[in-house]
Amino acid sequence: MSRQITPLNQVRLTNVAVVRLSRHGHRFEVACYRNKIMNYRQGTETDLTEVLQTERVFTNVSKGQFASTKVLKKCFDTTDEEEVCRFILDKGDVQVSDQERAAQLESTMREVASMVAEKCVDGSSGRPYTGTQIRDAMKKAGYMVHPTRNVKQQFLDCVRLIKKKGVLDIERAKMELCLTLLASGGGGEDDGVSSRRRRALDLLAAEGISRGDIKPAAADDESKIVFQSDPSNYRRLEEIAKDESVGGRLDITIQCVAESGDVALGSELERRAMVQQRHDEADDEHDVGPDDNANDAEDRQSADIVVEDLAGRVQADLRVVDDGDDDDENLSRPAPNSRKAQKSAKKKSKKAKRREKEEAADRDERVSAEKERQRKRAERLGLEAEPAAGGDGGAQQQKPSGGGDGSKSCTTCGGSFTPAEYRAHFRSEWHGYNVKLKLRGVPPVSEEEFRVVDMDAFFD
Numbered sequence: 001m002s003r004q005i006t007p008l009n010q011v012r013l014t015n016v017a018v019v020r021l022s023r024h025g026h027r028f029e030v031a032c033y034r035n036k037i038m039n040y041r042q043g044t045e046t047d048l049t050e051v052l053q054t055e056r057v058f059t060n061v062s063k064g065q066f067a068s069t070k071v072l073k074k075c076f077d078t079t080d081e082e083e084v085c086r087f088i089l090d091k092g093d094v095q096v097s098d099q100e101r102a103a104q105l106e107s108t109m110r111e112v113a114s115m116v117a118e119k120c121v122d123g124s125s126g127r128p129y130t131g132t133q134i135r136d137a138m139k140k141a142g143y144m145v146h147p148t149r150n151v152k153q154q155f156l157d158c159v160r161l162i163k164k165k166g167v168l169d170i171e172r173a174k175m176e177l178c179l180t181l182l183a184s185g186g187g188g189e190d191d192g193v194s195s196r197r198r199r200a201l202d203l204l205a206a207e208g209i210s211r212g213d214i215k216p217a218a219a220d221d222e223s224k225i226v227f228q229s230d231p232s233n234y235r236r237l238e239e240i241a242k243d244e245s246v247g248g249r250l251d252i253t254i255q256c257v258a259e260s261g262d263v264a265l266g267s268e269l270e271r272r273a274m275v276q277q278r279h280d281e282a283d284d285e286h287d288v289g290p291d292d293n294a295n296d297a298e299d300r301q302s303a304d305i306v307v308e309d310l311a312g313r314v315q316a317d318l319r320v321v322d323d324g325d326d327d328d329e330n331l332s333r334p335a336p337n338s339r340k341a342q343k344s345a346k347k348k349s350k351k352a353k354r355r356e357k358e359e360a361a362d363r364d365e366r367v368s369a370e371k372e373r374q375r376k377r378a379e380r381l382g383l384e385a386e387p388a389a390g391g392d393g394g395a396q397q398q399k400p401s402g403g404g405d406g407s408k409s410c411t412t413c414g415g416s417f418t419p420a421e422y423r424a425h426f427r428s429e430w431h432g433y434n435v436k437l438k439l440r441g442v443p444p445v446s447e448e449e450f451r452v453v454d455m456d457a458f459f460d
Contacts (some may be wrong), residue, residue: 007362016053018061021092024075028067029058030088037094051089055320057081101147107147109155113138113205115155116162119231119256123171126259133168141165172231174213176254179225179237180202182247193223196246200225203240207233228257369440371454378443 017034020027031053039045047054057067069079075083096104113134113310121128141162162170172367181196204214204227214227231235241250408422409415413434417425425431433453434444445453 016061018095019088019092022090022097026067026071026075027059028075028084028088028092029061030056031058031061031083032089038091040089046246052085055082055085055089057084057374082345104147104377105145108147109135109138109152111151112145112154112158113153116158119155119173120159121136121173121256121258123169126257128258129168129170136164137170164199173256174228175227175231175256176228176257177232177234177237178251178253179227180249181223181225182249196248197225200240200248201248203243203246204237207236207240225446226253242252243337268427373446374437374442377445377449394448412438413447415447 017032017037018029019032019037022028032051033053033321036045036051040051045051045352052253059065059067059071072081072084076087078084113131116134116138117129117131126302138158141158142165142218143158143161159172161172162168167440179200183199202215207229209227210231213229214225238250242245247392266316282324371375405416408418409430410422410425413425415425430447431449433450
C-alpha cells in the first residue's frame, strides 16, 4: 500500500477566516482563526500569533498568492508585514459564508423573539405569548433582523412594528416597583413620612401612575409605595425617588408582571364578548350590502338571542367558578357566534343553494338536448338502413370481425382497422365515448360526429 507523505514545508490552513481590505486598487487578505478575530478587536487578545494562522499578507488566500513588498510599500508605506496585518485586522471586513450568515440571522431572530415573549403580554388579558406565536407574528409583520444591531433595540423595533401592523394585541409588560421612603429626607420643615408620601403620590400621578396601579399600603407601614409602571418610565421614576422632597429609593420587585394560573371562565367570556363587540361595531361601519336593510329585523332578533345566550352562559359560568366546580365541559364550550358570522353563513348558504339549482337546471338542459340529437340521429340512420338492406345483399352491413385480409372491426363503433389501428382504437376517446353511450342504451356515433359532439353536456 502507498503511503501519503506530507511535505515538511507545506502549511495547512484549517478553520480559516479571511479578513479582507481593499486599498489603492489592490486587495489584501490575512488568514485568521475564526474565534479569535472578535477577541482581538475587543482587546482581550493582543498576541498576533494567536490570531493569525500565518503572519503573511495575501492577495488571495484561497490561491495562496502573497502580496509583494513593492505593493505593500506603495499602499501602506511600509514593508513590515506584522504592522500591515494589524492594520488589516483593525480596518478590514471579515468574510462570512452563506451558511454562517444564515445561522447568525437565525440566532438573532431567536434572541429577539425570546425577548419579546419574555417582556410583552396580551394587551387585553395580560397573559404572555409563546415564542412560536411571536415568531409567526414577526413573519406576518415582515420584520427582518439585523446581524450587527443591538438585540434590545431590535426588540423595541419589533414590538413597535407588530403593534403598527395589528398582527397581535401586544403590549410591554409592566414592572412592579417599590418606592421606599428613607428615614431622613430633605423636605424642609415638614419632613414627616406622611407628607413625603403625599408628595410622592402627586409626582407619580403627574407621570401617569393611576390609583389602580398602586397597591394599598399596610396599616403600619406607610414608608413603602408599591406600584406598577411601564418600563419606559423607569428613568423618570428614579429621578422622582431621588428628589429632595421625597427622599426615597426605587427598587424593582418584579421585572415583568403577567397574569398566570387558571383562567376564570366568567371573566374570560366577558372579555371575549367585549372584544367581539368591538370587532362587530368596526365591521358594521363598512359592511352595508343590499340585503342588510331587508334583514335588519332578523339580524336584531338573532343578535338579541346571542346576547341573551351569552349572558346566561356568563352567569352559569360565574356560579360554577364560585362553587369551585372544575367541570371540563364548561372550559371547552365554544364562544357564541357573532352577528356578522351568522349573517355571512346565511348569505353563503343561500348563494350555494341558488348556484346548485342553476347548475342542475343547466345540466338537465344540456343532457336533454344531447338525447334529442341522438334520437334524431337514430331515426335518420334507421330510415337510411332500410333501402340498403334490400338492395345489394347487405353491402352496408357491418364487416365481420377478422376479415380475410387480416383487418378487424369494432363491435361497438364499427369500421375496419388493421391490427395496429385496432389496438390504438381501443385506447381512443372515440371508443370510450361510444362505450359510455352503449351503457346508457344510446346508439354509437361515427368518428366525424364524435369530433363535434359535446361530451361534457351529456355525461356531466
